[in-house]
Amino acid sequence: MEKTDKIWLNGSMVRWEDARVHVLSHAMNYGTGVFEGIRVYETPKGPAVFRLKDHVKRLMDGCKVMSISLNIEGRQYGFDDIMDAIKETIRANERVDYVKPCVYLSGEEVGLNPVKVPTSMAITAVHMGNYLGKDASKGAKLIISSWQRPDNLCGPAGAKVNGSYVTSTLAKREAIQHGASEAVMLNSRGNVAECTGENIFIYKRGKLYTPGPSNSILEGITRNSVIEVASDMGYEVVEADICRTELLTADEVFMTGTAAEIAPVTCIDERAIGDGKVGEVSERIHARFHDIVTGKVPEYDSWLDYVN
Numbered sequence: 001m002e003k004t005d006k007i008w009l010n011g012s013m014v015r016w017e018d019a020r021v022h023v024l025s026h027a028m029n030y031g032t033g034v035f036e037g038i039r040v041y042e043t044p045k046g047p048a049v050f051r052l053k054d055h056v057k058r059l060m061d062g063c064k065v066m067s068i069s070l071n072i073e074g075r076q077y078g079f080d081d082i083m084d085a086i087k088e089t090i091r092a093n094e095r096v097d098y099v100k101p102c103v104y105l106s107g108e109e110v111g112l113n114p115v116k117v118p119t120s121m122a123i124t125a126v127h128m129g130n131y132l133g134k135d136a137s138k139g140a141k142l143i144i145s146s147w148q149r150p151d152n153l154c155g156p157a158g159a160k161v162n163g164s165y166v167t168s169t170l171a172k173r174e175a176i177q178h179g180a181s182e183a184v185m186l187n188s189r190g191n192v193a194e195c196t197g198e199n200i201f202i203y204k205r206g207k208l209y210t211p212g213p214s215n216s217i218l219e220g221i222t223r224n225s226v227i228e229v230a231s232d233m234g235y236e237v238v239e240a241d242i243c244r245t246e247l248l249t250a251d252e253v254f255m256t257g258t259a260a261e262i263a264p265v266t267c268i269d270e271r272a273i274g275d276g277k278v279g280e281v282s283e284r285i286h287a288r289f290h291d292i293v294t295g296k297v298p299e300y301d302s303w304l305d306y307v308n
């Protein structure tokens, strides 16, 4: 990640160094925040944010589920205010390809009670580049983590709640320690849920499968885009329970996520996926997705929000 100059904090643009939280802030101690990860792409019409409205909607939905107020320093923030603040942050910085808004309980507390703890909102814009490394397009190596994806009884699995990501960081560390770049997490029923920051698709016997929402996944915006794009390309896409054996014996596997984009998988738990090379279907979908996000496919132009 390359840092930038300015961070939007509670309505003002502050220097990167000045965007701070107190050590006793509720969010810092208990993970009480909701965030988003959003990509910005260069297009022929200038920089564009991919599916910005859907990201802002998910951020606001997450705040609703967590009962986190969007009244910040006396001002009530709505959908359009957040959209504008995100675009303003992109414009205020250079080389931005990833934006991370975060709404969090910034008030200082020692107890757990979150009621009436003041909220802050920060919007950070950075240059991330390739989240899974420069060789990601050659295929990622995965492990199946010993950590379980927290289910809907452990918290709102479908919201991007800061504290919920502790499990993802444990699984990610486990992956790195095993020389892999990502970890698949199974859910409490032993089915495939998702990776630490990506959804997962398999291609098997001519169809694409991905775990449905009841498998404790985050319903990714990239996942949703791939379901639509792959269907438009003529593939049958099925939301289904996927067990470990089905995953390991798939013809192709790929991950989807804002940070990782479309990332092919060639090895899981030391077993080659298919012939161990990046699959043709994954490659086709990846290429189509890349054309869409960089503004080359007019049918999907409504997914792009131009910054200028």
Ligand SMILES: Cc1ncc(COP(=O)(O)O)c(C=O)c1O
Pocket (backbone or CB within 6 Å): 037, 160, 168, 194, 195, 196, 197, 198, 199, 217, 218, 219, 220, 221, 222, 223, 256, 257, 258, 259
């Ligand atoms: C746990 C988890 N699953 C899946 C995803 C993919 O979601 P999206 O495509 O909306 O980035 C993310 C990334 O935000 C995530 O954190």
